Amino acid sequence: MAMRIIILGFCVFLTTVAVDRNNFKTCEQSSFCRRLRNPKQDGSPYELDLSALQIFDNYVETKLINVQANIDLKFTLTALVGNIFRVTVDESKGVHVRYKPQFALNGEPQVTKLEVLERNQNILSVKSGDNKVILTAKPFKVEFYKNNVLTSIANGKGLFEFEHYRKKKEGENDVDTKEDPGAWEENFKSHHDSKPKGPSAIGLDFTFPGAKRVYGLPEHGDKMALRTTGPGGSDPYRLYNLDVFEYELDSTMAIYGAVPLIHAHGPLNTVGIFWHNAAETWVDITNSKDSNVMSSLVNLVSGSKSESSVDVHFMSESGLMDFFVLMGPKPKDTVKQYSSLTGVSPLPQYFTLAYHQSRWNYNDQDDVTTVNSNFDIHNLPLDVMWLDIEYTDGKKYFTWDPIKFSSPENMINNLTLTGRKLVVIIDPHIKREGGYFLHEDALANDFYVKNKDGTVYEGWCWPGSSSYLDFYDPRTADYYQSLYGVDKFKGTTHDVFIWNDMNEPSVFNGPEITMPKDCIHYGGWEHRDVHNEYALSQTFSTFQGLLNRSPNLRPFILTRGHFAGSQRYSAMWTGDNMALWTHLAASFPMCLSEALGGISFCGADVGGFFNNPDEELLQRWYQAAIWLPFFRAHAHIDTRRREPYLFSETVIDRIRTALRVRYAHLPLWYTLFWEHESTGEPVIRPLFYHYPEDEEVFETDNELLVGDSVLVGLVADAGLTTVQVYLPGGDSARWYDLQDFKLYRGGTHKISVDMDKYLAFYRGGSVIPRKDRPRRSSAVMHHDPFTLYVALDEKKTASGTLYVDDYHSFEYRNAKKYLYVNFSFVGNKLTSSFIDKTDYPTEEWIERVVVLGPPAGIKGAKLNSKSLGIVALEVSYDSELTSLTVRKPGVSIREPFTIELV
Numbered sequence: 010m011a012m013r014i015i016i017l018g019f020c021v022f023l024t025t026v027a028v029d030r031n032n033f034k035t036c037e038q039s040s041f042c043r044r045l046r047n048p049k050q051d052g053s054p055y056e057l058d059l060s061a062l063q064i065f066d067n068y069v070e071t072k073l074i075n076v077q078a079n080i081d082l083k084f085t086l087t088a089l090v091g092n093i094f095r096v097t098v099d100e101s102k103g104v105h106v107r108y109k110p111q112f113a114l115n116g117e118p119q120v121t122k123l124e125v126l127e128r129n130q131n132i133l134s135v136k137s138g139d140n141k142v143i144l145t146a147k148p149f150k151v152e153f154y155k156n157n158v159l160t161s162i163a164n165g166k167g168l169f170e171f172e173h174y175r176k177k178k179e180g181e182n183d184v185d186t187k188e189d190p191g192a193w194e195e196n197f198k199s200h201h202d203s204k205p206k207g208p209s210a211i212g213l214d215f216t217f218p219g220a221k222r223v224y225g226l227p228e229h230g231d232k233m234a235l236r237t238t239g240p241g242g243s244d245p246y247r248l249y250n251l252d253v254f255e256y257e258l259d260s261t262m263a264i265y266g267a268v269p270l271i272h273a274h275g276p277l278n279t280v281g282i283f284w285h286n287a288a289e290t291w292v293d294i295t296n297s298k299d300s301n302v303m304s305s306l307v308n309l310v311s312g313s314k315s316e317s318s319v320d321v322h323f324m325s326e327s328g329l330m331d332f333f334v335l336m337g338p339k340p341k342d343t344v345k346q347y348s349s350l351t352g353v354s355p356l357p358q359y360f361t362l363a364y365h366q367s368r369w370n371y372n373d374q375d376d377v378t379t380v381n382s383n384f385d386i387h388n389l390p391l392d393v394m395w396l397d398i399e400y401t402d403g404k405k406y407f408t409w410d411p412i413k414f415s416s417p418e419n420m421i422n423n424l425t426l427t428g429r430k431l432v433v434i435i436d437p438h439i440k441r442e443g444g445y446f447l448h449e450d451a452l453a454n455d456f457y458v459k460n461k462d463g464t465v466y467e468g469w470c471w472p473g474s475s476s477y478l479d480f481y482d483p484r485t486a487d488y489y490q491s492l493y494g495v496d497k498f499k500g501t502t503h504d505v506f507i508w509n510d511m512n513e514p515s516v517f518n519g520p521e522i523t524m525p526k527d528c529i530h531y532g533g534w535e536h537r538d539v540h541n542e543y544a545l546s547q548t549f550s551t552f553q554g555l556l557n558r559s560p561n562l563r564p565f566i567l568t569r570g571h572f573a574g575s576q577r578y579s580a581m582w583t584g585d586n587m588a589l590w591t592h593l594a595a596s597f598p599m600c601l602s603e604a605l606g607g608i609s610f611c612g613a614d615v616g617g618f619f620n621n622p623d624e625e626l627l628q629r630w631y632q633a634a635i636w637l638p639f640f641r642a643h644a645h646i647d648t649r650r651r652e653p654y655l656f657s658e659t660v661i662d663r664i665r666t667a668l669r670v671r672y673a674h675l676p677l678w679y680t681l682f683w684e685h686e687s688t689g690e691p692v693i694r695p696l697f698y699h700y701p702e703d704e705e706v707f708e709t710d711n712e713l714l715v716g717d718s719v720l721v722g723l724v725a726d727a728g729l730t731t732v733q734v735y736l737p738g739g740d741s742a743r744w745y746d747l748q749d750f751k752l753y754r755g756g757t758h759k760i761s762v763d764m765d766k767y768l769a770f771y772r773g774g775s776v777i778p779r780k781d782r783p784r785r786s787s788a789v790m791h792h793d794p795f796t797l798y799v800a801l802d803e804k805k806t807a808s809g810t811l812y813v814d815d816y817h818s819f820e821y822r823n824a825k826k827y828l829y830v831n832f833s834f835v836g837n838k839l840t841s842s843f844i845d846k847t848d849y850p851t852e853e854w855i856e857r858v859v860v861l862g863p864p865a866g867i868k869g870a871k872l873n874s875k876s877l878g879i880v881a882l883e884v885s886y887d888s889e890l891t892s893l894t895v896r897k898p899g900v901s902i903r904e905p906f907t908i909e910l911v
């Protein structure tokens with residue numbers, strides 16, 4: 010959580026007003042953004058020197074020369090497996106070494122063969138598979154072709170900039186020809202940035218001929234399709250992890266997370282750029298559709314086949330220039346290419362996909378026990394209780410308040426008796442208090458981030474005066490990991506999981522509420538270089554800590570700060586949102602952008618963190634949030650209690666219904682997370698992901714797809730009685746409303762939405778596995794039987810998958826103990842078969858099959874399996890003939906079977 014805090018001596022005042030923009034820089038207030046945003050008057054001084062070209066099996070290397078400053082840079086282009094190119098630009102003889110992120114990549118990417126096609130003084134043309142790259146020396150640019158179609162151009166607009174490190178000359182305060190008073194030191198409000206290494210920014214523009222929209226760059230409180238920024242318009246999208254109190258929507262301001270990745274998409278091609286840099290970054294976007302004049306460049310180079318283009322300009326304050334071009338050609342491909350670089354979310358434990366109840370704060374252990382039992386009393390399913398900072402002894406992490414939480418083990422056992430878990434918060438700031446073991450250990454072993462003069466950095470956060478662990482130091486990381494052991498973190502058990510908050514890092518009295526950029530990390534790196542990776546460095550250590558603690562249990566961590574690669578260790582949520590309809594609406598585009606940025610495990614605080622939702626908003630929020638991967642209610646300490654059982658019976662009933670819909674679909678969520686781990690496909694997907702040629706959906710972010718089988722719409726305003734829903738796929742598509750199985754074709758539909766109505770549709774052609782028996786927690790559903798919903802398409806066929814294992818351990822990886830089942834319905838026959846040759850001794854079985862859009866005249870069904878032989882089953886149509894139920898097949902999912910409708 011974040012609070013507006015004004016520190017006067019030892020008094021802390023809390024106020025509740027909206028975001029204070031003055032706390033955060035605009036591009037104009039950021040020296041490097043100011044310098045790089047506007048092109049140089051006298052043209053770009055950079056040229057490739059192809060006479061210095063060296064050609065290797067997988068890459069080429071040559072000189073990129075700043076002819077004005079007479080500085081040589083080293084340029085490389087590498088071909089990577091999976092239709093990816095990597096480009097780096099570094100200094101050859103730099104005064105300082107440039108930083109390369111340490112945590113984002115999931116190992117070194119695999120290289121592949123690069124062939125030279127053509128070479129002369131001004132041109133080098135190379136290919137890898139059906140991808141081609143043409144380098145032009147002067148003017149310097151790099152063109153990328155897929156199947157001989159030009160899909161992206163780097164430096165087409167000549168905005169390449171590389172501020173090489175230099176020694177400051179006497180009285181010097183300018184960069185090249187550009188005078189900027191902030192180049193060598195910079196002030197913001199009362200904060201001074203000493204910039205000991207001087208200016209070091211890098212920038213590059215990309216043009217995407219044929220692209221209609223560009224997506225990505227989470228995290229912003231904005232729409233999914235990125236807006237045109239630019240002089241006179243909005244600021245560039247800013248990527249700089251910040252704790253923004255009451256963040257704004259429809260804004261390009263930076264908030265908690267930063268994933269420097271874009272997907273440029275048009276009906277014919279999708280291309281991605283992953284800008285591998287952890288420093289503060291600004292990104293300008295120009296959509297040609299927003300300006301009447303089409304980029305003249307595109308006309309020039311593309312033979313003018315494309316009617317549109319998008320320009321994107323990345324600007325980073327420091328670090329190596331290192332970017333990956335994801336060659337597509339479809340959204341599925343760029344997403345997979347990105348996940349091949351930065352990894353996937355590992356399959357989480359089943360309970361993590363169920364309902365989480367949080368609040369700042371559950372006051373004491375009796376409160377936790379009472380809330381827990383109230384969920385049971387009201388038959389509301391629940392899996393996880395959460396504790397915010399007040400459980401600690403005076404904000405000292407890894408301790409318990411000795412009075413309010415005097416017997417945590419007992420409290421946790423009360424939870425786990427009903428199959429539930431506990432999550433507690435652990436932030437990276439450490440209270441500077443004599444006698445606090447963690448502070449003493451950190452001082453004694455030099456584990457803290459330093460000031461520029463080498464002393465330990467101190468800032469203000471929840472505990473008051475705090476210092477910040479430097480997880481970049483492997484010794485700190487090792488030590489920190491050990492703290493999570495149940496022997497070290499007394500009172501915890503293997504059923505306790507972790508929430509890493511405030512890890513941007515949040516520093517209440519720091520510049521822009523974070524750490525000064527001239528602070529020093531392990532290895533001598535400035536905070537400036539590593540800032541956006543800090544949260545990831547913490548969750549990396551936490552993840553290892555939980556693995557060491559419980560080697561055969563999949564860790565669960567929630568983080569607020571995040572970067573490219575954070576998905577490998579943690580789920581994230583959209584931070585401190587508000588109890589407003591607009592924030593409910595923003596939860597879909599924000600999580601869709603994260604999913605496109607590789608981070609599928611995303612959710613938003615149900616009900617809104619700040620302020621009190623009215624009953625209508627709260628109910629709508631539950632009805633929508635059951636369709637986001639991470640599903641947690643959370644609230645600020647100043648809000649009224651809003652556990653669902655506190656409302657009228659009608660409201661409780663509706664929330665219970667929503668929770669049960671979530672629980673019924675846990676097998677689907679779990680299967681999708683498994684498929685995410687094995688293929689990199691996102692768990693939730695924007696419509697354009699599956700309908701990349703349908704321009705109707707290029708900006709659609711008030712609807713989303715869960716996998717490829719469920720389409721969900723938002724009801725995100727007060728008093729709505731109808732909502733328009735667009736169902737893709739055209740006239741031949743079939744969609745079934747999952748509340749009444751009403752059949753819709755593709756197109757726009759106006760749907761009545763009384764308070765019991767939520768918008769969710771099964772795609773005709775899919776099989777959705779569910780567990781429909783209502784229970785108090787997911788743990789007690791593990792052995793429950795499945796109901797298969799077979800939603801038929803216009804050819805009366807359907808298929809879908811189901812993944813099953815022990816729901817918590819690593820046996821699925823270590824011993825292949827899992828089942829991955831394919832259900833396929835063709836010619837009135839449902840066939841179950843195994844996709845992988847594995848086994849798991851599950852007790853789960855099929856209790857029902859519900860066919861949506863069923864054939865007419867079916868009288869019965871015939872089950873055929875090895876252990877049961879041929880068994881006649883009863884069937885019944887519902888009164889409207891929209892569904893047909895096959896009763897009690899009773900067959901284990903551990904064996905293949907067929908069920909034929911006769």
Ligand SMILES: *[C@@H]1O[C@H](CO)[C@@H](O)[C@H](O)[C@H]1NC(C)=O
Nearest residue numbers: 374375378416419420421423
């Ligand atoms: C655990 O539950 C028991 C029985 O309901 C109760 O008496 C006890 O106070 C609970 N313990 C804690 C720490 O809440």
Ligand SMILES: *[C@@H]1O[C@H](CO)[C@@H](O)[C@H](O)[C@H]1NC(C)=O
Nearest residue numbers: 808809810831832833842844
């Ligand atoms: C499932 O089986 C059907 C029919 O054999 C097949 O067309 C489909 O590709 C299979 N799906 C998967 C995910 O293996």
